[in-house]
Amino acid sequence: MPRPVYGHAEGLPNKPLSYRHSHPWVQLSYAARGVVHVHTSNGLFVAPPQRAIWIPAGIQHQVYCSADTQINSLYIASEAASRHNATCKVLGVTPLLRELIRSFGSLPVEYDESGPDGRLVRVLLDQLSCAPVTGLMLPLPNDPRLRKLCDALQARPDSQESLNRWAVRLDVSERTLSRLFTLQTGLTFRLWRQRLRLLSALPLLERGERVTDAALACGYDSLSAFIAAFGEQFGTTPGEFFSRSSPGPGPTS
Structure with missing residues (x-):
């Protein structure tokens, strides 16, 4: 990736992706509207607003969404991720973290790491590292x-x-x-x-x-x-x- 964190927002239809897949970076899927479901071999993870799903690098997964879901996805280089990097889980999203995720979606892809944008990213990663793990998982x-x-x-x-x-x-x-x-x-x-x-x-x-x-x-x-x-x-x-x-x-x- 061009930077340690990349993000974008997109509307997805209410159907699963056509294949199970993985990627060499961490993915955080947050639904500003609607509900996101992530299936792995070990469980079903569910995130309404106020929650986000942390998907570690290399984890095979498949995504479902309720109708009219608005997803803000973050893609994080493994070396930039910390506490939550080992397993898939559902995290609590505080009002501050929610606004950081939304704000990051408007940054340029190659944001200035040494300027205000870079400082916002560091705060975002810090907030993610201390986000609480919730029980919205079905083994x-x-x-x-x-x-x-x-x-x-x-x-x-x-x-x-x-x-x-x-x-x-x-x-x-x-x-x-x-x-x-x-x-x-x-x-x-x-x-x-x-x-x-x-x-x-x-x-x-x-x-x-x-x-x-x-x-x-x-x-x-x-x-x-x-x-x-x-x-x-x-x-x-x-x-x-x-x-x-x-x-x-x-x-x-």
Whole structure:
């Protein structure tokens, strides 16, 4: 790259890139509007506004976006990246970091490293190095039986099919399936499905759909159960979560 950091903003359609790919630099994908999903072999990473996905150099990944997503991507030379360089993760984006990312997108490609632009880049990298890691990640198993189950639930997060039914379908005992699930994902089946449902609700909520509709679409029978689970995962209500995000319609109850 011509400089240690390169960035640009672009609107991407709601479809995956046509191939899994990697690159020899770090990528930071931040959605000023919409929700970004990054798939790797180990997990699904989700970033609504207020979050960004850190993709280390050499990591094979595939990107999905909700409709009308506006992405600000940063590409960072590995030697300029520090703390987060080892693994893919979702970072919290403070108001200061958000404005730094947006401001950097307007700089010339060959910005003056010794002038004001270079100082802005150094502050940007410093803020990235101390950005908190958030829990917006869904671990994915390697076992082909579990992968088949997880792929089906990702396609239908509202599915009510029990682990016992899946055990019968996969010709394995429920106890074995449960043990494998915890071993390979670090989560019980119940907690994994709950996280999947909550992450699946984020694009619906971000584009302003009612909380009730998002809850039903993702498999919750009651609004109160959804709000309780959302609070447990994110530490806030859906309305409060998105009121601190980029300016948009926000969800209603």
